[in-house]
Amino acid sequence: MVKYITGKELEELLSTSKLPVFCDFWASWCGPCRMLAPVFEDLSDKYEGKAVFVKMDVDEEENESAAMKYAISSIPNIIAFKNGERVDNHLGFAPQAVLESFIEKNL
DSSP states (O other), rough: EEEEEOOOHHHHHHHSOOOOOOEEEOOOOHHHHHHHHHHHHHHHHHHBBTTTEEEEEEESGGGGHHHHHHOOOOSEHHHEEEEEEEEEEEEEEOOHHHHHHHHHHHH
16 A cells, blocks of 8 residues: 655655655656556555555645755655665656566565
8 A cells, every 4th residue: 555655754764664665756747657656556565564655745845955966856756765765766657567576676
């Protein structure tokens, strides 16, 4: 299950999660973001217990500092974190098989 979080919640999650974290930086007006949403949800179900899947709306004022910290200039942008550190990212929409490979590579 995908959880919608704030920048502050992301930092807390990254400091405590023993599992890899995949954060989808998105916005409601973004067409590719809306196309990615059901794929990201399916992947979160498939990898439940192996990784944490979260989404952050970059247009929300409370998330501005996180978007700046991770240099989000284009969306959708999925960032993979391990042990609280950014290890990889995937920019733009992609079919489920492509995103599955990205997740497998970063588990």
